[in-house]
Amino acid sequence: MAGESFSSSSSSSPVLSMDVLGDIEDYVWPNQAEGSLPWDTFHHVFELVQNGNDAFRENRMQEAINFYSRANNIRTGDPVILSNRCAAYIRISQFLKDRSPSASEYDPLSGLDPTTHAELGLKDAEKLVDIRSNSVKSYLLKANALFLLEKYEKARDVILSGRQVDPYSNSLRASLKNLERALASLTGTSTHGQPERTDDFDCTLCLKLLYEPVTTPCGHSFCRSCLFQSMDRGNRCPLCRTVLFISPRSCSVSVTLNNIIQKNFPEEYAERRQEHESLTNFGVDLLPLFVMDVIVPCQKLPLHIFEPRYRLMVRRIMEGNHRMGMVIIDSTTGSLAEFACEVEITECEPLPDGRFYIEVESRRRFRIIRSWDQDGYRVAEVEWIQDIMQSEGTSEREDLQELTYNAAEYARSWITRAREAARQDQRRLEKLLNVEAMMPPTRDPERFSFWLTTLSNRRPSEKLDLLRIRDTKERIRRGLIYLRADEQGCRIQ
Numbered sequence: 001m002a003g004e005s006f007s008s009s010s011s012s013s014p015v016l017s018m019d020v021l022g023d024i025e026d027y028v029w030p031n032q033a034e035g036s037l038p039w040d041t042f043h044h045v046f047e048l049v050q051n052g053n054d055a056f057r058e059n060r061m062q063e064a065i066n067f068y069s070r071a072n073n074i075r076t077g078d079p080v081i082l083s084n085r086c087a088a089y090i091r092i093s094q095f096l097k098d099r100s101p102s103a104s105e106y107d108p109l110s111g112l113d114p115t116t117h118a119e120l121g122l123k124d125a126e127k128l129v130d131i132r133s134n135s136v137k138s139y140l141l142k143a144n145a146l147f148l149l150e151k152y153e154k155a156r157d158v159i160l161s162g163r164q165v166d167p168y169s170n171s172l173r174a175s176l177k178n179l180e181r182a183l184a185s186l187t188g189t190s191t192h193g194q195p196e197r198t199d200d201f202d203c204t205l206c207l208k209l210l211y212e213p214v215t216t217p218c219g220h221s222f223c224r225s226c227l228f229q230s231m232d233r234g235n236r237c238p239l240c241r242t243v244l245f246i247s248p249r250s251c252s253v254s255v256t257l258n259n260i261i262q263k264n265f266p267e268e269y270a271e272r273r274q275e276h277e278s279l280t281n282f283g284v285d286l287l288p289l290f291v292m293d294v295i296v297p298c299q300k301l302p303l304h305i306f307e308p309r310y311r312l313m314v315r316r317i318m319e320g321n322h323r324m325g326m327v328i329i330d331s332t333t334g335s336l337a338e339f340a341c342e343v344e345i346t347e348c349e350p351l352p353d354g355r356f357y358i359e360v361e362s363r364r365r366f367r368i369i370r371s372w373d374q375d376g377y378r379v380a381e382v383e384w385i386q387d388i389m390q391s392e393g394t395s396e397r398e399d400l401q402e403l404t405y406n407a408a409e410y411a412r413s414w415i416t417r418a419r420e421a422a423r424q425d426q427r428r429l430e431k432l433l434n435v436e437a438m439m440p441p442t443r444d445p446e447r448f449s450f451w452l453t454t455l456s457n458r459r460p461s462e463k464l465d466l467l468r469i470r471d472t473k474e475r476i477r478r479g480l481i482y483l484r485a486d487e488q489g490c491r492i493q
Helices: 039-057 061-074 079-098 101-106 114-131 136-148 152-165 170-188 224-231 255-264 266-280 308-319 395-421 426-437 445-453 460-468 472-492
Strands: 213-215 221-223 286-291 300-305 323-327 339-350 356-374 377-384
Touching: 039 061, 039 079, 039 426, 061 079, 061 426, 079 114, 079 136, 114 136, 114 339, 136 152, 136 170, 152 170, 213 224, 213 255, 221 224, 224 308, 255 266, 286 308, 286 339, 286 356, 300 308, 308 323, 308 339, 308 356, 308 377, 323 356, 323 377, 339 460, 395 426, 395 445, 395 472, 445 460, 445 472
Parallel strands: 286 323
Antiparallel strands: 213 221, 286 377, 300 356, 323 339, 339 356, 356 377
């Protein structure tokens, strides 16, 4: 991996515009000092971005992404960070997309695949377009990410939107020409005449019409979900047993084969799509469950997914709404805890052997009505839980809002003291900055009450109690008690 260069100047299938990929931005200090974060926080972010830029310019793209991501955790939504990280994602995606199958087989790059990096780049680019709607670069980054994902029509729409901002942009004009050539090439490879429906269009694993077909380096085609469910238990081709160094996203769907199937067998294809979506798009009140620990709203957590059942679950979640429930086995009953929390997968890094490194952020809490096994993992029917909130304008509501403001002031001073104590411990300091960045507005007392409790480490039984409580005032009181107890413990030590 160290010997690989992510330079793309000699690419056989270049992205739409190379100019935008080398034009990363330096973090201009005076323009960043106007935010709400303390000065030492800005200094830390500044150093992370500059380290990322140094790594980018030396073609150490994965290292650059790590620095940018750490900076983004502290200063979420900063346009410079998003722009630079997006460019790095695109550079890696293009490099891997142009890499020959034989090179991937004999010299695999752990944790890297073109599709996932293009999707992560698109995610950053979409945020960037919202923030910098008058910047040509924002549209170029988004169009390049869509191009790498083979979403050509959407890429064209983005370029045309960019030309409304700057009709004379040479980069946009060149990108549009490159895109038109790609579309013409794709049209030229399309089939003429309707092929006969034979088992050549069937997946040899599920024996059904290929859905989202992936063709392996050894030349065999399977449904993407079928192939990687098979590879959860081994990294060989199910037919010829060739060793495959691919992950769920490292082999893009065969656009030509998929178009042939969709065009010529539309009814059967629609049935396969419906069948697939029933496994990936859970209903509003249905959630797949990851059985591990208790998490409460307003938390962020990294996870390593290695069990075959959870690999399958994560792939399906990433093809759907990116949501799942995190639940623990209740030590008092020996069964699933009744209350748990929904989490969203915000970062996902698949590895060649099928494992995943993911990052989740907790959202809503719920109560499990019933649960059952599906393909080895648990799925539950749930009902969403909220605190019993007093009506606006009542004295009880005013008391709650005042308690929230006072608790927020105490929490900020507590964090300031904790940062001072951790000044020599960069990891501890960064953790505090990440927690501080997750702080919700005080006008939402319920979410604030959960965030307050995340400032101190609690036992699973205590966190389960926090999920059960429907009284916001009581949860804020407990959060303050936890902080004061921790502070008292530190003074005693």
